Amino acid sequence: xxxxxxxxxxxxxxxxxxxxxxxxxxxxxxxxxxxxxxxxxxxxxxxxxxxxxxxxxxxxxxxxxxxxxxxxxxxxxxxxxxxxxxxxxxxxxxxxxxxxxxxxxxxxxxxxxxxxxxxxxxxxxxxxxxxxxxxxxxxxxxxxxxxxxxxxxxxxxxxxxxxxxxxxxxxxxxxxxxxxxxxxxxxxxxxxxxxxxxxxxxxxxxxxxxxxxxxxxxxxxxxxxxxxxxxxxxxxxxxxxxxxxxxxxxxxxxxxxxxxxxxxxxxxxxxxxxxxxxxxxxxxxxxxxxxxxxxxxxxxxxxxxxxxx
Amino acid sequence: xxxxxxxxxxxxxxxxxxxxxxxxxxxxxxxxxxxxxxxxxxxxxxxxxxxxxxxxxxxxxxxxxxxxxxxxxxxxxxxxxxxxxx
Numbered sequence: 528x529x530x531x532x533x534x535x536x537x538x539x540x541x542x543x544x545x546x547x548x549x550x551x552x553x554x555x556x557x558x559x560x561x562x563x564x565x566x567x568x569x570x571x572x573x574x575x576x577x578x579x580x581x582x583x584x585x586x587x588x589x590x591x592x593x594x595x596x597x598x599x600x601x602x603x604x605x606x607x608x609x610x611x612x613x614x615x616x617x618x619x620x621x622x623x624x625x626x627x628x629x630x631x632x633x634x635x636x637x638x639x640x641x642x643x644x645x646x647x648x649x650x651x652x653x654x655x656x657x658x659x660x661x662x663x664x665x666x667x668x669x670x671x672x673x674x675x676x677x678x679x680x681x682x683x684x685x686x687x688x689x690x691x692x693x694x695x696x697x698x699x700x701x702x703x704x705x706x707x708x709x710x711x712x713x714x715x716x717x718x719x720x721x722x723x724x725x726x727x728x729x730x731x732x733x734x735x736x737x738x739x740x741x742x743x744x745x746x747x748x749x750x751x752x753x754x755x756x757x758x759x760x761x762x763x764x765x766x767x768x769x770x771x772x773x774x775x776x777x778x779x780x781x782x783x784x785x786x787x788x789x790x791x792x793x794x795x796x797x798x799x800x801x802x803x804x805x806x807x808x809x810x811x812x813x814x815x816x817x818x819x820x821x822x823x824x825x826x827x828x829x830x831x832x833x834x835x836x
Numbered sequence: 837x838x839x840x841x842x843x844x845x846x847x848x849x850x851x852x853x854x855x856x857x858x859x860x861x862x863x864x865x866x867x868x869x870x871x872x873x874x875x876x877x878x879x880x881x882x883x884x885x886x887x888x889x890x891x892x893x894x895x896x897x898x899x900x901x902x903x904x905x906x907x908x909x910x911x912x913x914x915x916x917x918x919x920x921x922x
Contacts, residue, residue: 538875539911545876546904549883553897560887568855568888575856650859650899651889690889 558683565685572643572655572688580777582618625778637671637780638663643688647774652696652718654679656779659687667785672771675747677740678779680786691779694740694748695720695769703748704798705765707736711794714738717766720773722748724765728756738767741794742786843873850878854885859898866906871914875907 552560578586626639640662644655658664668681670691682692694701699716703724708731714724726732732754740746749767756763789797850869854862862885866878882903 535911535915539908542875542879542904542907542911545879546900546907549879549900550897553883553887553900557887560884564884564888571852571855648856649889650854650857650862650885653889 561683562685565688569643569655569657569685569688573657575648576641576643582622622777636783638783639778639780640664640689641778642776645774645776646693646719652693652716653682654691654693654773654776654779656689656691656781657687658781659685659689661686663783664689664781665783665785668782669786670782671780672769672776673780676770677746677748678769678773678776681781689781693720693773695722695773701740702742702794703738704741704794705732705736705738705751707731707733711741714767720769722767724751724767725762726765728758728761728763730763732756732763732765736765738765739798741797742789746797846873847877847881851881851884854881854899855888859902862899863902863906866903867910870907870910871917875910878903878907 577583578589580586638658640656640658642654643657644653646652646654649655654670656664656670664681664684666681666684669677670679670681672678677694679691679693679696681689683690693699693716695716695718697716697718701714701716701722702711703714703722704711705724705726708726710726710730712724712726714722717723722738724732724738732751734751734754736751738748738751740748749769751765751767753766754763755766846869850862850865853865862882866882870878879900882899883897885899886897
């Protein structure tokens with residue numbers, strides 16, 4: 528009996544020492560473990576995404592063998608006709624259009640990256656992207672969905688992949704500006720791509736009010752979709768979600784420089800620029816009718832320029 | 837040799853469950869593994885999961901702490917469920 532108790536105590540001591548060692552390494556040298564794990568997991572993430580989303584024949588075979596056979600037959604028929612569109616071509620065309628759009632956005636200040644891990648596939652509210660330090664990704668860089676919708680910041684970088692911390696992660700606090708009531712307030716992440724803004728009762732909060740993050744130059748986040756307001760509570764809450772649902776996100780753009788803390792004056796300037804850019808449209812000069820254009824002294828019948836479509 | 841191979845495969849399976857599914861499923865897998873084989877490597881797996889997702893800078897390392905609890909619980913109940921043969 529004593530020998531059993533002694534060996535059990537030894538086992539518990541071993542567990543305690545191992546646990547303490549792992550926690551110490553986690554807090555002081557996490558990158559060593561993370562880098563080693565990334566070599567193992569990045570190929571698994573990429574393979575999983577390829578099998579689930581690629582339009583190549585092999586992953587599509589595993590997804591739906593019957594549909595693959597039908598599609599092969601329809602593709603054979605499509606060789607002789609030009610009017611039929613298959614799901615595979617539609618998907619490739621949509622992906623092509625999205626890549627072209629992002630290529631227009633991806634300037635020297637942005638890097639386009641594919642999403643290979645989403646919050647619904649991972650144990651934590653993060654994204655995994657397929658670009659890393661070899662491609663110029665740096666820790667602290669902002670991550671955008673589309674041209675100017677910020678969704679998070681790069682938390683850790685490996686050679687071929689990176690982890691993105693979302694602004695909507697639970698308990699993640701950010702400063703936001705709400706157009707409409709025109710106020711600065713703090714927003715808290717709720718998980719699942721939802722941000723909650725809280726303001727006192729009495730401030731008019733409406734569905735559709737635009738929310739931006741003034742800490743980022745292109746800091747548009749989304750619009751308030753649901754408002755929770757009880758007369759018995761001193762505060763009211765607005766729930767904001769990203770324009771593109773996170774589970775549908777396939778491509779993101781990443782800044783090349785880490786975010787720098789902004790002063791309040793800089794944040795005000797960003798809010799002002801965002802306000803004008805949100806409601807401005809780049810109308811060509813020969814179409815725009817503006818008071819700054821020159822006018823002749825004679826009265827003539829106004830002829831509106833033809834709209835080019 | 838065969839048991840070591842099964843143990844290695846099970847350990848890898850627990851790692852994949854931890855990396856690609858929820859914390860609850862990972863804890864269930866860890867509990868079954870700890871009962872069947874051993875416990876120490878589970879702590880290292882949980883630490884690897886937390887380190888990979890960068891949890892240590894701004895959040896508690898939930899996987900590591902919860903696996904520690906599971907492992908200690910298993911060690912506590914193991915004598916009560918084990919059968920000793922002469």
